[in-house]
Amino acid sequence: MEALTQYSNYIVLAITQIIWLGLFIYMLSVDKKIKNIEKK
Amino acid sequence: MDKLLKYGLFVWLAVVICFAIVAPIPAVGTMGERARILYFHVPTAWVSTVAFIMALFYGAQYIRKRDILYDYKAASAAALGLLFAILATVTGAIWAKFEWGAFWNWDPRQTSIFVLILVYGAYFALRSAVESEEQRAKLSSVYSILAGITVPFFVFIFPRIVDSLHPDPIVNSSGKVKMDTYMLIVFLSSLAGFTGLFVWMLNLRVRIAKLNMKENQA
Numbered sequence: 001m002e003a004l005t006q007y008s009n010y011i012v013l014a015i016t017q018i019i020w021l022g023l024f025i026y027m028l029s030v031d032k033k034i035k036n037i038e039k040k
Numbered sequence: 041m042d043k044l045l046k047y048g049l050f051v052w053l054a055v056v057i058c059f060a061i062v063a064p065i066p067a068v069g070t071m072g073e074r075a076r077i078l079y080f081h082v083p084t085a086w087v088s089t090v091a092f093i094m095a096l097f098y099g100a101q102y103i104r105k106r107d108i109l110y111d112y113k114a115a116s117a118a119a120l121g122l123l124f125a126i127l128a129t130v131t132g133a134i135w136a137k138f139e140w141g142a143f144w145n146w147d148p149r150q151t152s153i154f155v156l157i158l159v160y161g162a163y164f165a166l167r168s169a170v171e172s173e174e175q176r177a178k179l180s181s182v183y184s185i186l187a188g189i190t191v192p193f194f195v196f197i198f199p200r201i202v203d204s205l206h207p208d209p210i211v212n213s214s215g216k217v218k219m220d221t222y223m224l225i226v227f228l229s230s231l232a233g234f235t236g237l238f239v240w241m242l243n244l245r246v247r248i249a250k251l252n253m254k255e256n257q258a
Contacts, residue, residue, distance in 0.1 A: 009073075013061040020057060024050045027240065031046070034247050 049240065053233040059226045066220040071207075077135040079227055083234035085128035085153070089195050091121030091238065092160065096188025099181035111177035112249035113242075114184050115167060120241055122160045129153050140205060148202040152194040159187050 004011070060079035065072075098114035101107075132150065133143040144150060163183055170176035199206065219227065 009062050013058065016057050016061060017054060020050075020053060027244065028046065030244055034244065034251065037251055038247070 046240065049233065049236045052229070053237065056226065056230045056233050060230060063226070066223060071139065074135060074138055075223075077131060078223070079230045081128055081131040081135065082227065083231045084124045084131065085195075086231055087234050087238045088121045088124035088128060088156075089191060090235065091117045091124060091242075092156070092188055092191045094242075095121060095184045096191070099184035099188070102177055102181040103185070108173065108177055108253065109246075109250065111181060112253065113246055114181060116242055116245035116249060118160055118163055118184060118187075120238060120245065122157065122164070124238070125153055125157050125160070129157065145205065147206055148199045148204045149206040152198050156191065156194050159190065163187060 056079070060076055065075055095114045095118040098110045098117060102110035102114060129150070132153070136145060136147075136150070137143045140147075163180060166183055167176055167180050170179055
């Protein structure tokens with residue numbers, strides 16, 4: 001429990017970065033799909 | 041170039057997130073670590089305001105030019121504005137729980153953003169209630185103009201004329217910025233990153249709308 005409190009900022013940082021990475025990959029793939037349809 | 045901008049945005053926001061969450065923060069009143077919410081809460085509120093104003097602009101463009109694409113652009117901007125307004129409300133409520141002791145206090149800032157969410161929720165209710173595309177575009181464009189006019193009042197005027205527990209806005213009533221230089225740099229970087237993210241999201245939504253339009257016409 002103490003470790004959780006001590007490293008809370010780093011835990012929040014890791015979670016936020018994972019969410020941002022997920023959102024970025026999702027948006028990139030949507031972008032790519034749209035581009036492919038536009039080309040057709 | 042296009043790809044470079046997207047990857048650039050990814051790196052930019054990833055670095056901003058690191059600075060916002062881990063880097064030491066100067067003392068801001070009695071807030072301590074809770075002041076970090078500023079780096080996420082204010083940019084989401086800012087983006088929602090920009091989006092609502094853009095919805096007003098595109099609504100007016102539709103009325104002028106009668107091009108259905110402007111209606112799609114207005115609806116896309118309003119949808120993203122609503123999403124970011126909800127994010128600002130949720131982040132604000134979480135902060136309020138720790139700072140004020142309750143998630144919801146009907147503070148002027150909370151009330152004004154709640155009213156804006158209702159106003160733009162009604163915009164989408166209106167859109168879904170009209171079947172004819174042209175009629176829907178006309179009505180919702182007029183509505184987005186009227187709703188957009190209320191945005192500066194709810195965001196900039198109302199919270200400043202009523203007593204509030206909410207911390208001072210970044211630009212205070214005397215028109216000056218009261219913020220530590222280091223915090224200001226991280227904050228402005230976050231603001232730029234969130235604005236870039238919004239522009240990309242809007243671009244995707246508008247392109248999807250264009251494809252739908254083409255499919256409907258075919």
